[in-house]
Amino acid sequence: MSIDLFEIRSRMPSYNPNSNVNDRARWLPFSNGTYSASSALASLRTPHPFVPWFKLVWFPQNIPRMSFILWVAIRGRLPTRNRIHKYDPMAVTTCVLCNTYPESHAHLFF
Ligand SMILES: [Zn+2]
Incomplete structure (x- = not known):
């Protein structure tokens, strides 16, 4: 018995391995x-x-890709330009569609 096993054994006095039984994970x-x-x-x-x-998002005939995008949109986590601007201060924030207002979830969907 190695020193490590002896130490483990000393810390677990109730542990009594049975060599007649196979180990299992x-x-x-x-x-x-x-x-x-x-x-x-x-x-x-x-x-x-x-x-x-x-x-509304997860139903039996859903298209998983579309459900995932909807779920992310509902959570307000789509990578809109105003969100990207938080990580990249040099990023453009105006809407890619109208090029007038800041691109956000509220602007894109409502
Ligand atoms: Zn726009």
């Missing part, structure tokens, strides 16, 4: 110890309550 974030992609995702994400507009 356990996925600790899930209660039954088996790994699945959904349990990995669940262990990584922070759960949030569903928003009321959830069904």
